[in-house]
Each structure stands twice: as structure tokens, then as C-alpha cells.
Amino acid sequence: MKYPEFRALEDRSGGSKADDLLTASITAFCSVARPAKSDAQQLEDLAVPLLPLTSPRVRRHAAAVLSELPHAPHRLIMALAEDDVDISAPILLRSPVLKTGDLIDIIRRKGLGHARAIARRTTSDPLLLDALHSFDDPALERTLAFQVSTDVETAAAPESERLRETRQALRELMLSTDIGQSDDQALADRLIDAALLDQTTQFQEEFARALDLSMESTVRIIGHGLNAELTIAFASLGLSAEASHLILTGLFGLVHKDLHSLRLFIQSYRQIDQEKARATVARWKIQENSAALRQKLREMAKDVENTARKVS
Template identity: 35%
Template sequence: MSQTSLLKLSSHRAAGKPERLLRSAVTAFSAIARPTRRETAQLDDLAVPLLGSVSDETLRFAAATLSDSPYAPPTLVRRLCDMSVDICAPLLMRSPVLNGIDLIALIGRHGLPHARAIAARKELDPRIVRLIASLGAFEQDHTPDKADVTRDRLLTMMRSASETTGPVKVPEPRLRWEERPDGYRKLRSTALAGVPTLFQIALADALEITLDTARTLFGGDDMSPLIVALRALDLSEEQAFLICQCAGSSRASDARAVRRFIDAFQSITDAQADAVVAAWRNRPAAARSSHNANEFRASSG
């Protein structure tokens, strides 16, 4: 995509199509391997005025698309990061454009919600970690994980939750990990946070797939893609079940449902799960939305 192509996109502005224009501009920019300064400035000039005229879904698309790019326009990134955490979480958790001063300023302006997302960044400056901890963003959890938790205990936990009566106040997302969480603890914490984007980003990082691919694992009632993904991460049955119950689209309601989950999880071999995840990593972007569980069925046939 050339500079001229980016400029041509501005012709849509007069047609009153800010949603299409912003998506097209961000997509075109992300397709450039090494954007020039002029191309970066063009996207800034084009996109920033549109931010107040598009839907939250389009803003989330822009934030997710630009989250991994070291060339993303700084002004656009910072404007997106000043929005609610459900929009800008990918940028807060991953964007290389944000430096330490940016992160501290964002925490100062937006408090705990942004701080908790920033806490998920890799190689975070220890001083920023201490700042986030001082705000109470880390909930210390010293209870050891128990790989031998039985089905009955899982069902008891589920029944206790389902029998709770009265209005339920939804808490703010709270990430339950210490300063250096392992892979399972990060997945569990983001699943329990109740913000789908946080879990999808953590899963994408764990599997080394794109965020768009991770999102397609949650497209419907079919849980098999998520089960395959968790199987590839070498989790225990209990760990995978807990994450599926928190982050998946369906809930097990009785012992038979728990048994079906465990049977499905155990039926997938390490080699099959690894082959499916490898296919997700190598798929062209246009084909990812149709992956579903076909890769697993093909590998096990």
C-alpha cells in the first residue's frame, strides 16, 4: 500500500463513511512492512478526527490492529489509550509505541482499570510494577494450584455459584497474579476478570497466534476450538475445565457435562493439538475466520 493509496482513502470522508474509512486506513497501514514517516503522519491526520464519529467496535478494531506495530502513529495510539479499557486493552498490554512515561501518565489519568491491563505487558519496568502494586491492582493469591481437584469439587463450586440469590454487583476487572505469573495463572486471571479482550490477548500470547485468530475461537457454541487450544498448552484437565467455564460460551450444568468435557479433552493427543495450533499460526488472515474445529477433525481422521 503506497502513500498515494493512503491519500486516496480520504475521498470517502465526503461520502460520510467514517467507519469504513477508519477501518480501511488502519488495514492499509498495517499491510505496509515498514511505513515511512509520511505514511505514519498521514494515518494520524486521517484517523484522529474520525475517532469521535465511529462505533466502539471500530475503535476496538483499530486498537487491536495497531497493537503490535512499532510504527503505529503515536498520536492515534495515545488517543485510543485514553478511551475505556475494553477498547484500548490490546494497546495497553502490547503496544511498543507506549513508553514508560506514557504508561505512568495513563495510570495517573485512568487509575486501576488501565493499570491492570498495563500490568500484563512483558518486561514491564519494575518501577511501574511497584506503582501498579501500590494502587492495589495485584491480588496476592498464595493458594497452590491443585491438579488433582475432582469432578465433584468442580460441580460443588458450580452449584454454589448458581444458587446465589439477590442482585449481583459486577466488580471491576481484577487480575489475580503476582509480579511474574506463569502461563496458566495469567490465563486464569484474565478469564476471571470478565473482560473477553484481556483473555483473548493472553491466549494469543500463550499460543503465539494473532489476536484476530484467538477471537475466532469464541465465535459460537462450539467449544472444540478452545478445548484444542488449551490442550496444546499442556494444562491439566481441571485447569482447562476452569478456564473453559470462565471464558467459554457454554457452561457445564451436571456431572455428565463435566464428563463430556473431560472425555473430549483426553481424546486429543499432544500431536493433534500442536498440529491444529500450527495451522492457525500459518493461515492467511482472510482464512482465519473459517477455521472452527475443522483442523482438529482433519488431523484426527
């Protein structure tokens, strides 16, 4: 990937020029199987000055794509890591480029929000643990305690294969023609943020409001993994395949563990008719209202029966 190829990307048209250029540059870099140091340097020189000009959506996607790459440019990773935590979370959680000194510097500069994300990394480094413990934050301490309890299991996992599959899946998503805004991008951003930051209750509440369903129905739809009702609900809200994939990843981890399964998801998701999806959600609402009405009638009948018994 030579410098003229990067320059040629500047001629892309449509949408924000900075957004298009950053997305295309990272895509080009990810498509190189074994990038040279010069490739990483060229990407860094081009991408870092672009970051302040690009939208949060594109920076968030860049962070997700680069978060697993061991050869990603250090200065670009650091710039993304110090972005708002809803954007930087994938980098803070997973990037192998960030070493202990980098993470401690980020904690000192950015504070508790970034520290909570970093605490979800698996680490036994005493310096990093001391920096995290210094906040004396209950939520952060719970995360660290959970990490300690799963250290043995994590160490035994075939990490290299998982990293390879994740990189392939995210690269395919980056290359997909679906990249772009959801119908309601503000809603998509809120749902993605809550899912990626592991804010389960906030995600459920936001999702329930968007669908106009009860919390009980919403929790049932979310379930414990990818399912047909959940994808229909995403489609009814006009979420793009990109947004849906990021939400699923935040909720359930890597749900598409190879390139083929991700392709199938994107293809099947695009085939969902939004109007039919909305009609399905509307039927869920009718069923929910009918169940509530039946319950109310049962309660009223019971009250009448109790009143009659008291009178007699």
C-alpha cells in the first residue's frame, strides 16, 4: 500500500470527505495481510490529523476495526484510546498495541471512565493494577474481582485463533457496502454506546422506549444471544447491519466467529423489509396490550367476586 494509493482516496465523493477518507484508509490498511512499517507510518500520518474532522460514528468503527490488530500504528491507537470512552472502549479493552505505560498514561489523563474500561482487560501487571485500585471505585473493583476469577479460563483459551477470526469479521464489515448511517443514527449511537460499555439496564430501557414495548417484552426479545426477534426489532428501528453487528458484539461478544457467518448475517439482515418488521413489532405491542387487558379483567373479576362474598 503506497502513498499514491492513499492520495487517490482523497478523490472519493459522497458524504463527509474526512469520514470517507478515514474509512477508506483503514480499509486499505486492513486489507494488507502483512503490512510493512512504512504502511503503518503512512496510515498514521494520514489518519491522525483526520480524527478531529471525522464523525463519532466513523471513529467508533475505526476503533472497533483496529482494536485487534497487533501491527496498528501506535500513535493512531493512542489517539483513538483517548477519545470519548464510548468510542475508545474497543481499543481500551482489547488492543495489543497498548502497553502498561500507555494504559497508565491514559488513566491519568482521562480518568475514571477510561479506567473502568481498561479494568475489563485481563492483566496481572502490578503497576497497572495499582493505578486502577487508586480510584477506589466500587464498580471498577467489581470488574477487577471478576477478572481475577476468570484469569485461568482466559489463559487457556486459543487466543490467536479468536483474534484472527475477529479481524476477518471486522474487516469484512468495514469493506461492506452497508457502511453508513442508520435511519435514526442518534438512536443507533445510544444503543451501541450502552451495549459496548456493558450498560445492560440502560440498553434495555433505551431499546424498550424505541420499540414502545414493556421492559418485560424487551428483555424477552433480547434473550441470551442472536435470534430472529432481535434482528427484526433492529430492522424495525432502521438500524444498519453495521450498527446491529456492533450492538450484538457489545451484548453477547463475538457472535459471528468466522467470515462466512458474518456474510450470512449481513445478507439476511439486508433482506428484512423494514415495513414488515415494523408491522411485526406492532403485533407484539397488540399482543402485549391484550395480555395486559386480560390480566386487568381477571383482577376486576376477582375484585367483584371478593366484594360479593363480603356482602353475602
